[in-house]
Amino acid sequence: MVNPDAPESVRTAIHGADSEVGTLRTVMLHRPGGELKRLTPRNNDRLLFDGVPWVSRAQEEHDAFAETLRNRGVEVLYLTTLLTETFASHDARNHAITTALSGLHLGDTLRSYLAEALRDCSPEELTGHLTEGIRNDEVRGGHGLVTSLLPTDEFLIDPLPNLLFTRDSSVWIRDRVAITSLAMPARARETQLTELIYTEHPRFRDVEGGTRKIHGWHHEHVEGGDVLLLAPGVVAVGVGERTTPAGVERLARQVFHSRLAHTMLAVPIAQERATMHLDTICTMVDVDKIVMYPNVADSLQAFTVTASGVGTGISDRDIHLEVSGPEPFLIAAAKAMQIDTLHQIDTGLDPVTAEREQWDDGNNTLAIAPRVAVAYVRNDETNARLEEAGIEVVRIEGSELGSGRGGPRCMSCPITRDPL
Numbered sequence: 001m002v003n004p005d006a007p008e009s010v011r012t013a014i015h016g017a018d019s020e021v022g023t024l025r026t027v028m029l030h031r032p033g034g035e036l037k038r039l040t041p042r043n044n045d046r047l048l049f050d051g052v053p054w055v056s057r058a059q060e061e062h063d064a065f066a067e068t069l070r071n072r073g074v075e076v077l078y079l080t081t082l083l084t085e086t087f088a089s090h091d092a093r094n095h096a097i098t099t100a101l102s103g104l105h106l107g108d109t110l111r112s113y114l115a116e117a118l119r120d121c122s123p124e125e126l127t128g129h130l131t132e133g134i135r136n137d138e139v140r141g142g143h144g145l146v147t148s149l150l151p152t153d154e155f156l157i158d159p160l161p162n163l164l165f166t167r168d169s170s171v172w173i174r175d176r177v178a179i180t181s182l183a184m185p186a187r188a189r190e191t192q193l194t195e196l197i198y199t200e201h202p203r204f205r206d207v208e209g210g211t212r213k214i215h216g217w218h219h220e221h222v223e224g225g226d227v228l229l230l231a232p233g234v235v236a237v238g239v240g241e242r243t244t245p246a247g248v249e250r251l252a253r254q255v256f257h258s259r260l261a262h263t264m265l266a267v268p269i270a271q272e273r274a275t276m277h278l279d280t281i282c283t284m285v286d287v288d289k290i291v292m293y294p295n296v297a298d299s300l301q302a303f304t305v306t307a308s309g310v311g312t313g314i315s316d317r318d319i320h321l322e323v324s325g326p327e328p329f330l331i332a333a334a335k336a337m338q339i340d341t342l343h344q345i346d347t348g349l350d351p352v353t354a355e356r357e358q359w360d361d362g363n364n365t366l367a368i369a370p371r372v373a374v375a376y377v378r379n380d381e382t383n384a385r386l387e388e389a390g391i392e393v394v395r396i397e398g399s400e401l402g403s404g405r406g407g408p409r410c411m412s413c414p415i416t417r418d419p420l
């Protein structure tokens with residue numbers, strides 16, 4: 001649907017990305033806010049942070065990151081701004097309130113009270129409550145059995161500190177956006193918000209034909225940090241702590257059905273926090289160069305998945321997946337990309353430095369153009385290696401941002417890149 005009242009730029013805007021390295025035009029970030037102030041030493045593990053960040057410093061670091069991108073000509077959209085704008089619609093607000101309150105821990109009395117209270121909020125306040133959460137001792141009314149019995153510091157709506165990692169809650173594959181399905185309970189609600197933005201925000205709703213979505217939070221787990229667009233038509237997907245085998249199968253069928261790729265590589269990774277996503281192990285920095293954790297590089301394998309039976313009038317369920325392999329990841333990737341070699345640049349120098357810099361997201365770079373990558377300044381060795389290989393490294397500070405275990409790639413959802 002095209003909204004005739006929308007400005008021309010909105011009606012014709014085309015979003016999407018077919019690689020990890022095409023010149024970045026538009027990105028979605030989340031400036032860390034009050035949700036980080038909810039972290040305490042008692043809940044930080046459950047909320048997937050390694051510590052309790054210094055929030056104002058994290059905000060300064062994030063502002064500098066955003067400014068670095070703007071200085072390179074990238075349009076920065078903020079998730080919370082988009083969400084607040086989306087809440088101009090009453091339907092969108094009601095939908096967000098209903099989904100946020102669907103948890104079974106609330107009970108009918110408290111749920112109705114909270115729903116009414118949230119409906120009275122302004123769009124800005126609603127965004128605040130849905131991202132920062134609401135604690136039992138913060139509700140003024142609705143007192144009944146449930147509020148009396150729950151601990152005072154229990155969250156009625158959980159805060160979403162990992163919204164910072166916008167990479168994980170949606171991912172563009174060509175002109176479609178995949179709404180992901182996050183595996184950890186602390187993050188599951190994030191995609192309710194991204195789905196709403198892509199469905200209801202005028203910028204996405206009013207493009208020619210509407211923004212088309214694949215996957216969804218009700219499907220098997222797939223997280224954006226596991227999805228790497230190696231080249232136009234070639235998508236690698238890590239399968240480990242977050243993305244499940246069934247998740248990659250569902251995504252493959254949908255991607256092939258919509259003809260977004262000809263090959264998908266399913267890449268098993270260790271189910272550990274240090275390697276929670278494929279992008280903690282490797283990221284693309286050029287059309288044929290990848291920065292990679294050497295301690296796993298030799299053992300990393302990939303199954304190559306292609307499709308038969310793709311055609312008009314066929315549903316994604318009817319697509320037959322052909323699976324071959326496994327074979328070494330770099331070999332499978334080069335074959336699928338139809339290049340001689342996918343050149344590997346190592347994280348760190350020796351295994352210990354590599355392990356330290358992998359942990360600190362040395363592999364987690366954000367390419368903003370071929371051979372130009374944003375990286376944390378702290379990873380000296382990896383950054384030096386990238387430069388030796390001819391990559392321009394745009395360094396950012398991230399001592400506080402990194403406490404959530406994510407780097408520049410995790411903290412960005414590319415919405416538009418120039419095609420390669």
Ligand SMILES: NC(=[NH2+])NCCC[C@H](N)C(=O)O
Nearest residue numbers: 048165225277404405406410
């Ligand atoms: N794409 C990524 N590597 N994202 C990092 C996410 C970190 C976040 N604390 C989590 O555990 O989920």
